[in-house]
Amino acid sequence: MDIWLPLKHWDLFATGVWTTLVLTFLSVGAGFFIALPCALAIWRKSPGWRLAAGYAYVFRGTPLLVQTYLIYYGLAQFDFVRESWAWSILREAWWCALIAFSLNSGAYATEILRGAFQTTPRGELEAAAALGFTPRQITWLILLPSALRRAAPQYMNEIVFMLHGSVVASVITIQDILGAGRTLNAKYYVAYEGFVTAALLYMAITFALVGLFRLIERRYMRHLLPAREEAAAQGAHLGAPTIVG
Amino acid sequence: MKNTIAAALAAFGLLTGAAGAADLRICVEGAYPPFSETTPSGELKGFDIDIAKALCDEMGKTCELVKTEWDGIIPALLERKCDAIIASMSITPERQKVIDFSDKYYNTPARFVARKGANIEFTPEGLKGKVVGVQRGTIHQDFMEGEFPGVELKLYGTQDEAYLDLAAGRVDALMADSVAIDDGFLKTEAGKDFEFVGPAYSVPKYHGEGAGIGVRKGDPMKDEWSKAIKRLRESGKYDEIMHKYFDYDIYGG
Numbered sequence: 001m002d003i004w005l006p007l008k009h010w011d012l013f014a015t016g017v018w019t020t021l022v023l024t025f026l027s028v029g030a031g032f033f034i035a036l037p038c039a040l041a042i043w044r045k046s047p048g049w050r051l052a053a054g055y056a057y058v059f060r061g062t063p064l065l066v067q068t069y070l071i072y073y074g075l076a077q078f079d080f081v082r083e084s085w086a087w088s089i090l091r092e093a094w095w096c097a098l099i100a101f102s103l104n105s106g107a108y109a110t111e112i113l114r115g116a117f118q119t120t121p122r123g124e125l126e127a128a129a130a131l132g133f134t135p136r137q138i139t140w141l142i143l144l145p146s147a148l149r150r151a152a153p154q155y156m157n158e159i160v161f162m163l164h165g166s167v168v169a170s171v172i173t174i175q176d177i178l179g180a181g182r183t184l185n186a187k188y189y190v191a192y193e194g195f196v197t198a199a200l201l202y203m204a205i206t207f208a209l210v211g212l213f214r215l216i217e218r219r220y221m222r223h224l225l226p227a228r229e230e231a232a233a234q235g236a237h238l239g240a241p242t243i244v245g
Numbered sequence: 246m247k248n249t250i251a252a253a254l255a256a257f258g259l260l261t262g263a264a265g266a267a268d269l270r271i272c273v274e275g276a277y278p279p280f281s282e283t284t285p286s287g288e289l290k291g292f293d294i295d296i297a298k299a300l301c302d303e304m305g306k307t308c309e310l311v312k313t314e315w316d317g318i319i320p321a322l323l324e325r326k327c328d329a330i331i332a333s334m335s336i337t338p339e340r341q342k343v344i345d346f347s348d349k350y351y352n353t354p355a356r357f358v359a360r361k362g363a364n365i366e367f368t369p370e371g372l373k374g375k376v377v378g379v380q381r382g383t384i385h386q387d388f389m390e391g392e393f394p395g396v397e398l399k400l401y402g403t404q405d406e407a408y409l410d411l412a413a414g415r416v417d418a419l420m421a422d423s424v425a426i427d428d429g430f431l432k433t434e435a436g437k438d439f440e441f442v443g444p445a446y447s448v449p450k451y452h453g454e455g456a457g458i459g460v461r462k463g464d465p466m467k468d469e470w471s472k473a474i475k476r477l478r479e480s481g482k483y484d485e486i487m488h489k490y491f492d493y494d495i496y497g498g
Binding site for chain 1: 316323340344410413
């Protein structure tokens with residue numbers, strides 16, 4: 001184990017960390033905007049809800065690696081895909097990964113949000129209706145703030161899973177963290193240096209994310225904290241506007 | 246409790262198979278036609294595979310072929326997952342820092358392949374801004390990085406994946422072994438619109454002196470392998486295997 005080897009190629013890993021972070025956050029972000037309408041549709045049984053449920057079912061039922069392969073190598077097999085405008089996007093490994101990851105993350109998020117909608121206390125929604133809130137207001141002012149808070153712990157877990165799942169990008173030529181590790185290993189014919197460095201970087205990012213989530217939870221879920229911690233959290237955020245539900 | 250552990254260990258032993266039953270374990274790749282490929286039914290075949298089996302027969306040893314990812318194949322040898330590498334591995338100074346090699350068992354030049362009529366000039370200037378695919382951790386990656394510094398390289402885990410992306414048009418050209426390209430791609434249905442371009446490269450600094458059998462540093466088997474290759478050449482068995490795959494000589498001068 002030569003610890004200088006990864007340090008000598010720090011630029012390789014720096015690019016890798018950047019690629020992994022951008023890919024993970026864009027996928028989770030896009031996934032959220034796919035999931036929100038899907039979850040609402042499924043919860044309300046509005047028209048097309050079966051389509052949304054089918055999407056979530058298919059993308060949760062198949063491995064991310066297979067989805068990525070199908071989009072990257074699979075679609076490229078068809079002449080009509082290669083001759084269409086979509087090829088300018090599908091040509092790029094980066095976009096293929098982003099599309100696959102977003103669809104995958106969106107499917108999991110759909111289930112998380114649907115669960116959160118379903119556990120919304122009926123009283124909250126009935127009270128809002130009794131006070132004359134319009135359906136739109138009920139969705140945006142009552143349902144979402146309440147459901148998103150309840151979904152948050154699971155959703156944050158999904159982000160960590162997406163971060164770890166993003167290693168799949170390295171099999172379609174993207175130089176993410178694992179890709180950088182593999183390149184280092186291949187260059188020096190070693191087994192550990194690249195992988196250990198990659199593992200440490202993923203671990204550092206995960207811990208940073210978990211820390212960030214904890215801060216967010218303290219801010220937006222203060223009402224769920226035990227009394228003592230609540231006092232501490234309030235102390236830490238003295239003067240901050242209160243958005244306690 | 247002890248019995249449970251013993252039973253579990255026994256079951257594990259069964260699962261991991263007859264490791265140690267064969268005299269030698271040989272790392273092969275299985276995704277590098279026509280030298281080494283995996284048939285749809287999971288069987289290994291190809292020039293490397295046949296040579297490996299013939300060499301083992303020649304030495305009177307039983308061998309077990311271990312399919313290994315290319316970019317982990319040298320570590321696998323060093324970690325004693327296998328005792329030799331027979332995977333079209335070129336004998337290069339860089340690799341010789343880590344492992345030893347037998348004498349070569351074939352030597353073929355490297356070439357570019359691109360779509361017919363691509364009209365690219367294959368010089369460092371002409372290729373600037375183009376995308377060239379290579380297999381990760383090969384002499385071709387080193388060659389491209391050393392001689393064509395301005396070219397964007399795409400790194401693939403296997404040569405087969407690189408062919409898929411060339412056919413799809415994601416890369417402008419591939420740099421690889423000429424024989425591998427010819428039989429593994431150009432002569433197949435997928436490769437009919439493609440052709441060799443530019444000269445044949447054989448630069449000792451990058452391409453080495455041909456493909457040899459990789460063994461751990463100081464392994465006395467190194468000479469055994471070289472002698473076995475020599476005997477195979479003399480007995481005509483080598484030509485027999487070679488002509489099964491190629492209608493020309495790949496041993497080189």
